[in-house]
Amino acid sequence: MSNENNQEIVCRRLVGRTAVITGAGSGIGLATARRLASEGAHVVCGDIDETAGKAAAEAVGGTFVKVDVTSPEEVEALFKTAFDTYGSVDIAFNNAGISPPDDDSILTTGLEAWKRVQDVNLTSVYLCCKAALPYMQRQGRGSIINTASFVAVMGAATSQISYTASKGGVLAMSRELGVQFAREGIRVNALCPGPVNTPLLQELFAKDPERAARRLVHIPLGRFAEPTEIAAAVAFLASDDSSFINATDFLVDGGISGAYVTPL
Numbered sequence: 001m002s003n004e005n006n007q008e009i010v011c012r013r014l015v016g017r018t019a020v021i022t023g024a025g026s027g028i029g030l031a032t033a034r035r036l037a038s039e040g041a042h043v044v045c046g047d048i049d050e051t052a053g054k055a056a057a058e059a060v061g062g063t064f065v066k067v068d069v070t071s072p073e074e075v076e077a078l079f080k081t082a083f084d085t086y087g088s089v090d091i092a093f094n095n096a097g098i099s100p101p102d103d104d105s106i107l108t109t110g111l112e113a114w115k116r117v118q119d120v121n122l123t124s125v126y127l128c129c130k131a132a133l134p135y136m137q138r139q140g141r142g143s144i145i146n147t148a149s150f151v152a153v154m155g156a157a158t159s160q161i162s163y164t165a166s167k168g169g170v171l172a173m174s175r176e177l178g179v180q181f182a183r184e185g186i187r188v189n190a191l192c193p194g195p196v197n198t199p200l201l202q203e204l205f206a207k208d209p210e211r212a213a214r215r216l217v218h219i220p221l222g223r224f225a226e227p228t229e230i231a232a233a234v235a236f237l238a239s240d241d242s243s244f245i246n247a248t249d250f251l252v253d254g255g256i257s258g259a260y261v262t263p264l
């Protein structure tokens, strides 16, 4: 396992833990599956895309479960498979999400597009937390990481209205769960990545280079994040190294949310 600078990572903080990852077939989910496995976790890869999900599970010596994260039954089955296969559910990385082109300005975004994005990005997190928590309560231990986004804390004039609203919901829900279950040994954090170099972003920006340039200028580090950099943050939040970090909006954004003017 190596990071974005090809430095070898020898970190074994998750030996014997079981991690469930949604959207494990691509981008941030895939990089995180690799990272958590390299730290010793058993990884259960959930994805709606059977080919990509299976490949991810094979790559990390884990288990694939086909899941549509908008289905309560399929989400239940995902976490049950993790428990039945490995005997615990220690980490839930609720990460699957979509960013479709028909989610745009509020003036042009239809109700169907709005609802689809809410279902995949927000209702799914509700379903995954609801399914994971009982296992963690029985163990008296668990770390839940819900993928939000930096757009949950900052507004954009280049709007994706349902996406932004869904991620705001993820932040509020994660905070409240972190408070409610803290004394049962369960931490819940929202992860807020800045723009990451993944298929989701590449597809969006390939169609609209002007939009890409308009966003890049706001990043102090002058580049998009690599998926491995987000995976490193998830591994930290999943591990006992973050034992006093709970109910946060954990920003991994290259400084975007702290910037007023960026270097030329």
Ligand SMILES: NC(=O)c1ccc[n+]([C@@H]2O[C@H](COP(=O)([O-])OP(=O)(O)OC[C@H]3O[C@@H](n4cnc5c(N)ncnc54)[C@H](O)[C@@H]3O)[C@@H](O)[C@H]2O)c1
Pocket (backbone or CB within 6 Å): 022, 023, 024, 025, 026, 027, 028, 029, 046, 047, 048, 049, 052, 067, 068, 069, 070, 095, 096, 097, 098, 099, 120, 147, 148, 149, 150, 192, 193, 194, 195, 196, 197, 198, 199, 200, 201
């Ligand atoms: N890429 C970015 O710049 C960025 C920035 C901030 C937050 N995020 C968030 O990070 C998460 C992952 O994004 P990514 O860039 O890795 O995306 P990606 O498109 O590379 O991967 C998403 C994965 O989720 C799966 N998926 C989609 N709908 C699903 C469903 N209904 N059920 C199960 N699986 C489903 C896809 O098959 C895919 O494998 C998303 O929640 C996204 O909103 C991404």
